[in-house]
Amino acid sequence: MSAESFDLPLPPEPPPKVSRIGWLDWVRKNLFNSVFNGTLTAVLTAGLLLLILAVLRFVFSPDRRWEVMPPNAANYVVEAYPREDLFNMWLSLWIVAALAGFSTASWGMRGQVSVIKVVAAVRAIGATALVVGVLSLWSPAGSATQTVLVFGGVALFGVGVGAMRLVREEREVSVARVLAIVGALLVGLVWYMPLESGTTWPLTITALVVAAFHWVGKLVGQWLSDRLMKRVVTILWVLSFPVIYLHIQRNPSLVWEEVTSWLPWAGLLIAAGPAVIWIVSRAGREQAAGVNFLLGAVAIYSWVIQWPMAIRVLFLLLTLFSLATPTFAASPRARRAFYWTWLAGGVCTLYLFLAGIGSTDLATRGHFLGGINLTILLAVGGTALSFPLGVMLALGRTSSMPIFRILSIVYIEVVRGVPLITVLFFGDKVIPRFLPPGLDFAGEAKALLAITAFSAAYLAENVRGGLQAVSKGQTEASRALGMTTAQMTMLITLPQALRVVIPALVGQAIALFKDTSLVAIIGLADFLRVARDIVPNQPDSLGSILENLLLAALVYWIFAFSFSRASLRLEKRLGVGTR
Amino acid sequence: MENGAANPIIVCENVKKWFGDFQALRGVTTSVEEGEVVVVIGPSGSGKSTFIRCINRLEQHQEGRIVVAGIELTSDVRNIERIRSEVGMVFQQFNLFPHLTVMQNITLAQVWVRKRSRSDAEQRAMALLERVGIPEQAAKYPGQLSGGQQQRVAIARSLAMDPKIMLFDEPTSALDPEMIKEVLEVMQELAGTGMTIVAVTHEMGFAREVANRIVLFDEGQIVEEGPPSEFFANPRHPRTKMFLSQILSH
Incomplete structure (x- = not known):
């Protein structure tokens, strides 16, 4: 059933030549091809220019107080969250960062992007900065930002144009590397901006955590199959929700004297679990019943003599696992899965006890x-x-x-x-x-x-x-x-x-x-309310409502736009082979 | 036309079926022996598709009895699922799962219904793809295959469940003429292995060469049945003569 080729009379022809036209021709052909279109183009361009100028005049006006924003960073991000517990917030951010870095190793980050595209992006950013900077010169007063825009724009545009001449042939660079450079630039920006004190280092750590866990994910990815890796990533993300919740809403403060009295025993118990499961799965019916009976007795006894709660619960869990062994650990494969289930369950239980002990509920102080x-x-x-x-x-x-x-x-x-x-x-x-x-x-x-x-x-x-x-x-x-x-x-x-x-x-x-x-x-004080109500009422940023509304609009737009771009990618990836 | 043999795998007694007021089956009585190849023909709307869809209960008959592989079709869900895993079905429109690769199409039911391990299922799938002649398409999606290839994947998907009976509901009607042959070849090879087959088809060449028995349906009834040699050479019923003259005249 292979396709045979026959000597058909006509050989295939090369595709028709595409005539490349210059941009001037393109403009003439598409924007000024009739009197009506020409007029329309001119009027709309003028309107657009006026609009941009108005916006820039607003943004660069000396009345605008953009400098009030960086010191209010914590208000924008966490608002009323107790500042002395802010570490919980950072920890949660790092957890998310670690997971994000770990995930990128398994999700499509192996992709390559053409160097020409990167250079073109640099050139476009430079050109935009330059145009904005030059247009902003019509505003009443100059500022340092304008100088940065103009000179930075010229520099970027120049680099872009220069690099474009150098990069002749198609070459590719990994997406991860491009993102790493962008990330490094962002970290640099964090250090340059006059943010609230004590935020620069945590933010830097966040970036480092992403990079480190991307690398960890790559290492782990060499060990695990793609399918297993995806499953691990999904499980970790799902687990992260309760963990983050615990850290944000409750403030785990450990009493170490209490914890150390039972923690080693609990660890030992978790480590011994697989051995128990192994014995029960190998043993005959009567021996297994004996082990189950023993475990059950100890579990009940532990309740009577009031061992630490974590030990009691772990014993109870182990009894249940042992009872379920014949059903769930029949084949060697199932047994291995059962070991992992026990270990994961044990560690999660342990974590809940560690985080739950002596924690204070932050929610009781009103909205948090x-x-x-x-x-x-x-x-x-x-x-x-x-x-x-x-x-x-x-x-x-x-x-x-x-x-x-x-x-x-x-x-x-x-x-x-x-x-x-x-x-x-x-x-x-x-x-x-x-x-x-x-x-x-x-x-x-x-x-x-x-x-x-x-x-x-x-x-x-x-x-x-x-x-x-x-x-x-x-x-x-x-x-x-x-x-x-x-x-x-x-x-x-x-x-x-x-x-x-x-x-x-x-x-x-x-x-x-x-x-x-x-x-x-x-x-509740969501981001918009913070920008509309709370920041403009702070003593150092009184009345800065217009600036804050513009910031809010920009932030909402950035989130929504990146979301819709991500969905386009998702559609493309899932659309494989469907009609 | 009862040949009185010992081992009927499908038995139908006086099967009746209505769609609203319209009676699609008006008392069908027949049986199929193990290893027999039965071709069902008839004009459109004669109830032949409804009949074979009743055999694995994609349609529900309302009167009469159907017994498949010793299990009677009642509304007991467990019975129905057991019968369905014994009876494979190939559709006119292939009905492959478009979101899964060819390999996944063939392994999915093996893993979930037959409870095989993934590697066993994949081995079985590869062997079957080999058998229907398209092992190189395993990683592709159905949308990337030609109609004939899709239908062969559909056959492999059914065979992977190790059915005792294969039902074909006009398997070549949606295909280009050039692809009909490759599907018929697979079906013919299958018949050669002793599989019990009930096929609704308009391919008279296939019926003549491969079938043990031909059944003509009209208006929800069996008009005439018999071995192909007799059926084509001296049809007895006038309805059969008319039908044959119409499909064989050009």
């Missing part, structure tokens, strides 16, 4: 999160939590079971018919009434719940559209192969449905990100 942190928590948490909920609602709505279907439809239609502000108020005022008196969630948690509940309804409708786009033949084929409904949904229908709706889901995530600014209405 604010600024960009709160915005990101609500956006990321809301998206992550509403995703499974929304998918479940979509499946419920398309389910053949009437109870699920009716409940889903009622939920979706009720929530979609109500504005987000109403849901936020509902969460803030009504949820406490369902809780026992005196108990209340933190405002942040209530806002997160409300946003999740709201977003899930919309997400469900998007996913339902995707589910309907999956052809009937797909379900028939999976049924004909003997799959259960659950297998069909998880392996065939949902993956295809989600792929179709990625653009809609990203659009919704961006909308959610911007909608988080509404939480100001129930008294």
Whole structure:
């Protein structure tokens, strides 16, 4: 069945030559090809120029007080978070940085980018800086920034043009290296900016952590298969949420005398777990029962004589694992997985005890999160939590079971018919009434719940559209192969449905990100409120509201824009082979 | 046309099926022996597709009895899943999973339904791709293959479950003429290995050469059935004569 080639009468011809035209020709052909178009081009260009000039005049006006921003960095980022506990915040940032660095080693960072593209980017940045700098000279007063813009622009543009002449042939450089250079430049910027004292080093450490863990990820990646590596990365990310939560909301302060009394024993117990599992899996029925009985007895006894809580819980866990061994560790492969499950579970338990002991709840001091942190928590948490909920609602709505279907439809239609502000108020005022008196969630948690509940309804409708786009033949084929409904949904229908709706889901995530600014209405201080309300009321930055609003707009835009670019990449990568 | 043999693997007794008011099957009674190749023909709308889709319960019959490999088709879900893993099906529109590679298409159900290890499943898949003649396409996605190649992957995907019976629902109707042959060759090879096959097809050449029995459907009933030599040479029913004259006249 190989393709044979026959001597057909006509040989293939080379493709037609493309005539390259200069930019002047291009302008003439596309912008000034008729009187009407020429006029339109001229008018619009003039309008655009005036707009840019107006913006620049605003930005570079001597009345603007941009210098009030760097000292307020902590307000923008964490707002009311107790400054003496700020280390928790940095630790959380480093955890995220470590995971990000680790992940980049396994996700598409092996890519190469053409040198010409990099040089062209440098040239474009230089040109933009130069143009902005020159245009800003029409503003009333000059400043150091303008000088930097003009000279920096000239320098970058010159370097770009020069390098473009040198780089003739196609050469590639790794994306990681380009990002490393950009990162180094950003760190340099951090040291140059007059930030609040005590932030330069932690920020530098963040960059170093990313680089170090990128390298660690690369090393680990040589050991593990791609699939395993991806699984590890996913598990680590999921685990990072409770860890970060613990560190931000509670302040773990260890009492070392207490900890050292049980920590070695707990470690020993965790290390001994695999041996117990091994013995039980090898032993006969009676011996295994004997081991289980012994473990159970010790576990109960430990409760009676009040050993440290961590030891008691670990013994109980080990008994459960030992009881489950015959079911879960039948084959050598399953046994290995079971060892790892035990070790991971043991370490997690240990961590919870370590972090939980003697910790103080920061939430009791009123609201504790604010600024960009709160915005990101609500956006990321809301998206992550509403995703499974929304998918479940979509499946419920398309389910053949009437109870699920009716409940889903009622939920979706009720929530979609109500504005987000109403849901936020509902969460803030009504949820406490369902809780026992005196108990209340933190405002942040209530806002997160409300946003999740709201977003899930919309997400469900998007996913339902995707589910309907999956052809009937797909379900028939999976049924004909003997799959259960659950297998069909998880392996065939949902993956295809989600792929179709990625653009809609990203659009919704961006909308959610911007909608988080509404939480100001129930008294939380998200980034927009900090910029609009709090920073302009600080004694050192009184009345700097216009500057702050512009900053807020810029920050929101940067986040939303990078999000939509990332989604484009995701679409391209997942779109492989689909129609 | 009962040949009274001992080992029927599919038994249908007076099977009836309605779509709303329209009666698609009006009492079909037939049986298929183990290793038999049965070709079902008939005009469109005659109920032949509905009939073979009833055999693995993609459609539900409302009256009568269907017994497949000793298991009666009732609404008991466990029975249905057991039968479906014994009965492979190939569709007119291939119905490959577009988000998975060829290899994943063939291994997915092996791992999840047959509970094989991934490496076993991959070995089996590779052997089957070899058998249908496209081992080099394993890493591609269905959208990158020609229709004929896709249909051969679909056949491999069904065979990977080690079915006792293969159902073909017009497997070549969506293909270009040049690709029909490669699919028919695979089916013919399969029949040679002793697989029980029930195929709805318009390929009279295939029916004549490979089938043990030909069944003509019209208006939801079996009009006539018999071995191909007899069926084509002296059809007895006037409806059969008319049908044959129409499809063989050009």
